[in-house]
Amino acid sequence: MSVVTLHINDEIVSARSDQKLLEVIREQGIEIPTLCHMDGISELGGCRLCLVEVKGSNRLLAACVTPVQEGMSVYTHSERLVNYRHITMELLLSERNHTCAVCVMNGHCELQYEAAELGVDHVRYEYMTPDLPIDASHSKFTLDHNRCILCMRCVRVCDEVEGAHTLDVMGRGTNSRIITALNRPWGDSISCTKCGKCVQVCPTGALFEKGSSVGEMEKRHAFLSWILNGRERKEWHW
Amino acid sequence: MNREELQVIGEREREKQQSYRCRILCCASTPCLSSGATAVIETFKEVIKEFDLEAEVTVTSTGCMGPCSRGPLVTVQMNGQQDVIYEHVTPELARDIALAHAAPEAKPLDRNVLPADLPFFNKQKKVVLANSGLIDPTRLESYVARDGYSALAHALREMTPTEVCEEVIRSGLRGRGGAGYPAGLKWDLVRKAPGDKKYIIANGDEGDPGAYMDRTLMESDPHRILEGMAIAGYAVGADQGFVYVRGEYPIAAKRLENAIRMAERRGLLGSRVLDSPFGFRIDIRIGAGAFVCGEETALMASIMGRRGQPWPRPPYPAQKGLWGLPTLINNVETFGNIAPIISHGADWFGAIGTEKSKGTKIFALAGTVETTGLIEVPMGISLRDIVFEIGGGIPNDRQFKAAQTGGPSGGCIPTDHLDTPVDYESLGALGSIMGSGGLVVMDDTSCMPDVAKFFMEFCMEESCGKCVPCRVGTVQLHRILEHVTDGSATLDDLDRLEELCVMMKETSLCGLGQSAPNPLLSTLKYFREEYEAHITNHTCPAGKCTMFGVPPLQLTRDLLRNTLQAKNDTEVS
Numbered sequence: 001m002s003v004v005t006l007h008i009n010d011e012i013v014s015a016r017s018d019q020k021l022l023e024v025i026r027e028q029g030i031e032i033p034t035l036c037h038m039d040g041i042s043e044l045g046g047c048r049l050c051l052v053e054v055k056g057s058n059r060l061l062a063a064c065v066t067p068v069q070e071g072m073s074v075y076t077h078s079e080r081l082v083n084y085r086h087i088t089m090e091l092l093l094s095e096r097n098h099t100c101a102v103c104v105m106n107g108h109c110e111l112q113y114e115a116a117e118l119g120v121d122h123v124r125y126e127y128m129t130p131d132l133p134i135d136a137s138h139s140k141f142t143l144d145h146n147r148c149i150l151c152m153r154c155v156r157v158c159d160e161v162e163g164a165h166t167l168d169v170m171g172r173g174t175n176s177r178i179i180t181a182l183n184r185p186w187g188d189s190i191s192c193t194k195c196g197k198c199v200q201v202c203p204t205g206a207l208f209e210k211g212s213s214v215g216e217m218e219k220r221h222a223f224l225s226w227i228l229n230g231r232e233r234k235e236w237h238w
Numbered sequence: 239m240n241r242e243e244l245q246v247i248g249e250r251e252r253e254k255q256q257s258y259r260c261r262i263l264c265c266a267s268t269p270c271l272s273s274g275a276t277a278v279i280e281t282f283k284e285v286i287k288e289f290d291l292e293a294e295v296t297v298t299s300t301g302c303m304g305p306c307s308r309g310p311l312v313t314v315q316m317n318g319q320q321d322v323i324y325e326h327v328t329p330e331l332a333r334d335i336a337l338a339h340a341a342p343e344a345k346p347l348d349r350n351v352l353p354a355d356l357p358f359f360n361k362q363k364k365v366v367l368a369n370s371g372l373i374d375p376t377r378l379e380s381y382v383a384r385d386g387y388s389a390l391a392h393a394l395r396e397m398t399p400t401e402v403c404e405e406v407i408r409s410g411l412r413g414r415g416g417a418g419y420p421a422g423l424k425w426d427l428v429r430k431a432p433g434d435k436k437y438i439i440a441n442g443d444e445g446d447p448g449a450y451m452d453r454t455l456m457e458s459d460p461h462r463i464l465e466g467m468a469i470a471g472y473a474v475g476a477d478q479g480f481v482y483v484r485g486e487y488p489i490a491a492k493r494l495e496n497a498i499r500m501a502e503r504r505g506l507l508g509s510r511v512l513d514s515p516f517g518f519r520i521d522i523r524i525g526a527g528a529f530v531c532g533e534e535t536a537l538m539a540s541i542m543g544r545r546g547q548p549w550p551r552p553p554y555p556a557q558k559g560l561w562g563l564p565t566l567i568n569n570v571e572t573f574g575n576i577a578p579i580i581s582h583g584a585d586w587f588g589a590i591g592t593e594k595s596k597g598t599k600i601f602a603l604a605g606t607v608e609t610t611g612l613i614e615v616p617m618g619i620s621l622r623d624i625v626f627e628i629g630g631g632i633p634n635d636r637q638f639k640a641a642q643t644g645g646p647s648g649g650c651i652p653t654d655h656l657d658t659p660v661d662y663e664s665l666g667a668l669g670s671i672m673g674s675g676g677l678v679v680m681d682d683t684s685c686m687p688d689v690a691k692f693f694m695e696f697c698m699e700e701s702c703g704k705c706v707p708c709r710v711g712t713v714q715l716h717r718i719l720e721h722v723t724d725g726s727a728t729l730d731d732l733d734r735l736e737e738l739c740v741m742m743k744e745t746s747l748c749g750l751g752q753s754a755p756n757p758l759l760s761t762l763k764y765f766r767e768e769y770e771a772h773i774t775n776h777t778c779p780a781g782k783c784t785m786f787g788v789p790p791l792q793l794t795r796d797l798l799r800n801t802l803q804a805k806n807d808t809e810v811s
Contacts, residue, residue: 045550046704048745060744065550080744087741091710124734125714150703169545169703172528174713176703 007073015068022050022063025076032076033085033114035092035203036151037064040224041160044152047092049085049114052076060084082118089115094125095174096132097146103205104217110203111149128174135180137187140210141199143180148206150176154198161227166192178206197224239505240513241391244382251383256317259294260339263313264327265371266299267457268450268489269611270309274328278310281332286340295340298380301458303371305358306611313371314339314346323352357627358609363590363616365598366574370458375493378500381461387506389580390465393472394514397580402473403429406576409584410596415441415532415569416644416673417749418595418662424566427556428474431564438471438479439560439567441537445484445529446645447696449676451600452570454612456483456490459574460497464520466573468511469580471518474566479520481570482537485527495522529646529700533748534567536702547704548748569674571600591617595661599672603629605679606636615660622656625679636681640764644673646693646700647753649760650686669760671753685782686765687772690758691719697754708751711742715758722769725776726787732769736762775800 002017008028015024020043025032035047043065050063055073060081063074075081092098093115100106132145152169155178159165166189170179181189199207200219208217230236255261264270264279282297303311308325312335315321324335324347331350338347364370373380381387393402407422428436440463444452456463467479483491498520501507509517523541530536531546538560540546559565575597579587591597595617601624604610608630615624621641625631632638640650643660649670651658658664662672680689698712718735721727739755739762746752762769771779776788776796785793 043550044704045747046706048705048707048747051745062550062747067552084741084745087738088706088745091706091714094714095710126717128713149706150709171703172530173698173701173703174709176709 004068004070006068006071009074009076017068017070019068020064021052021061021066021068021074024068025052025063025074030076031117032063033117034064035110035114035149036153038153038157038201038221038224040228041153041156041201044156047149047151048088051081051084053078053081086118086120089118089120090123090125092149093120093123094127095130096148097129098204099146102214103147104208104212104214105147105205105219106215108215108218109205130174135186136210137185138180138189138192138194138210139187140194141186141196142208142210143178143186144206144208145177146206147204148178149204150178151203152178153201153203154178154207157197157201157224161224162193162195162197164191164193164195167198200224241395244387244391244506244512247379248382248385251379255296255383258296259317260296260344261315262295262297262336262339263300263303263315263371264297265301265303265309265311267302267306267454268487269302269306270311271489273309275310277329278312278327278332281329282336285333285336289337289340291340295336298374299376300373301370301375302367302454302612304362304611304613305352305609307609308352308611311371316344319344320354322346324350325352326350358611358613358630361619361623361628362614363598364614365578365587365590366455366462366571366600367458367612367614368578369462370454373459375458375460376496378461378497378504378506381459385581386461386577387465387512389577390468390472390506391512393469393580394512394516399429399473399475402469402580405584406473406579409579409587410591410594411572411575411579411587412595412662413568414571414575414599414674416647416671418672421568421572421575424556424568425470425473427554428476428564428566431556433564434475435478435563436474436476437560437563437565438467438474438476439534439537439541439565440467440479440481440570440573441532441534441567442481442483442487442490442570443525443532443537444674445532445700446647446674446676447693448604448678449602449645449674451602451612451675453484453487453490455570455574455600456481456487457493460490460494461501462577463494463570463573464497464501464507466576467520468507468518469576470566470568470573472511472516474564476566477517477519479518480523480541480560481520482523482525482531482541485525491522491524498522528702529696530702530748530750533750535748537567538565547702548750550747571675592659592661594663595672599660599675601675601677603677603679605642605677606632606634606681606683607679608633617661618659620657620659621651624660624677625656629679632679632681634681636683639680639682639684640686640689640761642670642678642680642689642757643676644671644753644756645676646696647671647749647756648673648676649756650680650689650764651760652764654764669756669763671756683780683782685723685778685780686761686768687719687722688778688780688782690761691716691723693757694719694754697750701750701754705745705747705751707742708746708748708754711738711746711751712754714738715742715755719758721787722772723778723783724787725772725783725785725793727773729770729773732762732773 045065051060053075135143180186412418535548
C-alpha cells in the first residue's frame with residue numbers, strides 16, 4: 001500500500017492511498033460533522049455535511065466518498081462551508097417533526113448533537129410538519145417516521161451486515177419513506193431477524209427499542225466494528 | 239452481410255423509389271399521430287387502392303418533418319418537380335391531394351400548402367435530422383438507401399479504434415445531453431480504461447417539460463442511433479450497448495426494438511458485424527418515469543435494476559460504470575452525429591457552428607410562437623433568428639418576454655439578450671444552459687415568479703431524495719415562491735431565496751439539484767422588479783397571480799395607493 005501526502009487546512013498529512021478523505025481528516029483530530037456516514041457500512045454521500053473544499057476543484061466534495069490524492073489541498077472549515085453546513089442542518093430540522101422534548105433519543109441524538117455543534121439555535125425556514133405514521137407492530141422495535149432523516153444507515157446495515165434486506169426505501173424526494181418488508185407492517189416481516197442492528201445505527205429517534213421513554217434510548221455503535229472485525233479474523237464459528 | 243451487399247440493398251431500394259411517379263410521405267411521429275395522421279394515411283391507401291394506382295403512387299409513413307403545430311404533415315415528391323408540403327391534412331383533404339397528384343397532368347392543390355421559401359426551413363441545417371421525414375423508420379432498406387450503415391462499414395474496414403476516437407475528438411463534437419463535455423475525450427477515456435468488457439449507453443431518457451428532440455430522433459431515424467452506438471462500440475472496445483428509453487415513449491421503444499431486430503437479422507449488429515471480427519449487441523431498457531434517471535449515474539443504477547438514484551462521482555462512468563466496468567454514456571443525439579462525422583470527416587463537421595461549439599443542435603421550439611416544432615440549427619445562430627425567423631414571431635400582437643432554454647435546469651433569457659449566439663459558453667454566461675434542447679418562448683402574459691414556481695415544483699416532484707440540499711431545498715424554495723406569488727412574502731424572503739439557491743447549486747449531489755435553482759436565479763437576475771412588485775405592491779405585473787395571501791383590507795389599501803401613484807405619475811409627465 002503506497003502512501004500519499006496531502007495538505008489538510010495547510011498542515012502536511014500523510015495517508016494510505018486507499019483511504020477516504022473523511023478518515024484522514026478525523027485521524028488529524030479535526031471534527032467534521034456527518035450523519036449518513038457509519039464505519040463498517042458502505043458510503044452514501046447524501047447528508048452533505050462533510051463537504052470540503054479541495055484546491056483546484058470548483059465543486060465541493062463530500063469527504064466520505066472522495067479518495068485521497070497525492071498533493072491535494074483540503075480545507076474543512078472555510079466560512080462558506082460552515083455556512084452551508086448550517087443551512088443543511090436547518091433544512092434537515094425543517095423537514096420532519098423533530099421535537100426533541102418528547103423524543104426517546106433526547107440527549108443522545110446525533111442530529112441534536114451536530115445541530116448544537118453547528119450552532120443551529122433556530123430554523124429560518126418553514127417547518128413542513130408532515131403527517132407521518134408510526135409503525136409499532138414489531139415485537140421489539142418501533143419505527144417512527146417523524147424522526148427519520150433518510151440517512152439510509154438502517155437500510156445499508158440490514159442489507160450489508162445482517163444480510164436480511166428487510167428495510168428499504170420507497171417514494172422519492174421529500175416523500176421518501178423507509179419501508180419494512182415491501183411496505184408491510186414490520187411485525188409481519190418474515191425476513192427480519194430481530195437483530196436490532198438498524199436500531200443501533202440509527203442516528204435519531206426514528207428507530208428505538210420498545211419500552212424506552214423520553215431521553216432513555218441510547219445507541220451503541222461499537223458493536224458494528226466488533227462484529228465486522230470478528231468476521232475478518234474468523235473469530236466466530238458457525 | 240458485407241459492404242458490397244449493403245450497397246446492393248441501397249441501390250435496389252433507390253431504384254424502387256424512383257420507379258414510382260409520385261411518393262406521398264406522411265409524418266407518423268407522435269405529434270402528427272395525435273392530431274390524426276393515422277386516418278390520413280389510411281385514406282391515402284384507400285384512394286390508391288380504389289383507383290388502382292399501386293404501380294405509380296406509394297404512401298410511406300415517415301418520421302418528423304419539423305413544424306409540428308401544423309400537423310398532420312404530408313410531403314409529396316414527384317419526379318422532376320419540387321416537393322410540396324401540406325399542413326393540417328384531414329382525411330378529406332388527403333383524398334383531394336392524392337387525386338390531384340395522381341392525375342396524369344399532376345398539379346399541386348392550392349390549399350394548405352406550406353410555402354417553399356418558409357423561413358422555418360431555410361434557416362435550418364439538417365445533420366442529425368437529415369433523414370427525418372424522408373425515410374420509413376420501420377424499414378432498414380429505407381435507411382440504407384440514404385447511405386445508412388456506410389459509416390459503420392467505413393470505420394470497421396478502413397479505421398482503427400484509435401483513429402475513430404481521434405476523428406471524433408478532431409470534430410469537436412460535444413455531448414448533446416446538456417453539459418457539453420467533449421464527446422471524443424470521453425470516448426478516449428473509455429478506450430484507454432483497462433478491461434475486456436465495456437458498455438455503451440445511449441441516454442434517451444429526456445424528461446424536460448416541452449422537449450422532445452430525443453423522442454423524435456428515436457422515432458424518425460432509429461438506425462442512425464444504432465449505427466452511432468456500433469461505431470462507438472468499435473472505437474472503445476465494447477460489445478454490448480443499451481438504449482435507455484423513457485417509459486412515456488412507447489412508439490420510440492417499439493421502433494428501436496424493431497430496428498435492432500432488423501439490423502441483427504441483416505448482420506449489421508450481433509456477433510459478426512458486417513462480416514468483421516467485431517461483435518456488438520444492443521438491448522433496450524425502458525425507464526419508469528423518473529426525471530432523475532436522465533442523470534448518468536442514476537440511469538446506470540436503473541439499468542442495473544436498482545433504485546434510480548445517482549451516486550457520487552468520481553469515479554466517473556468511464557472508469558467504473560455499469561456493474562463496475564468502464565462505460566461510455568452519451569445522449570442519443572450525440573450518437574446521431576457520429577455517422578455523418580465518420581462519413582463526411584471531422585473537418586466538414588468542424589466547419590459548422592462556432593469556435594468552441596461545433597455542429598448543429600436540435601431544439602424543440604415551444605410556447606407562444608407562430609410555428610412550434612422541431613428545428614435543427616447550426617450552433618451560434620442568434621436567439622432572435624430562432625424565435626422571429628424560424629418560429630415566425632409572437633402571435634396575437636403580444637410582446638416577446640423571455641425564452642427559457644434547458645428546461646428545469648436552464649434559465650430565462652430576456653429581450654436584451656436576444657442577439658446572443660446560441661452555444662454552450664454564451665448561454666452559460668447568461669445563467670442558462672444549452673441543455674438537451676428545450677426552448678420555450680414566453681410572451682408578456684407570463685409571470686416570471688410563476689414560471690420559476692412551475693419549474694421548482696417539477697424539480698421538487700422529481701428529486702430522488704438522496705441528498706439533503708435537493709430533497710429539502712427544492713421544497714423550501716417552492717414554499718417561498720408560493721408566498722411570493724400569493725403576496726405573503728417579505729423582502730427578507732428574497733434574500734433567503736438567493737442564499738438557498740447558491741447553497742443548493744454548490745452542495746447538491748448530482749446535476750438535478752445543482753441546476754434546479756437556475757430558472758429561479760435567472761428570473762431573479764433579469765426580472766427582479768417583478769418579484770419586488772409581488773412583495774411590496776401586492777400586484778402581479780402580468781396579471782397572472784391572485785394575491786390570496788394578503789389580508790383583504792391591506793390589498794384594498796395597496797390598490798388605492800397604486801392607482802393614486804399612477805394618477806400622479808401621469809399628471810407629472
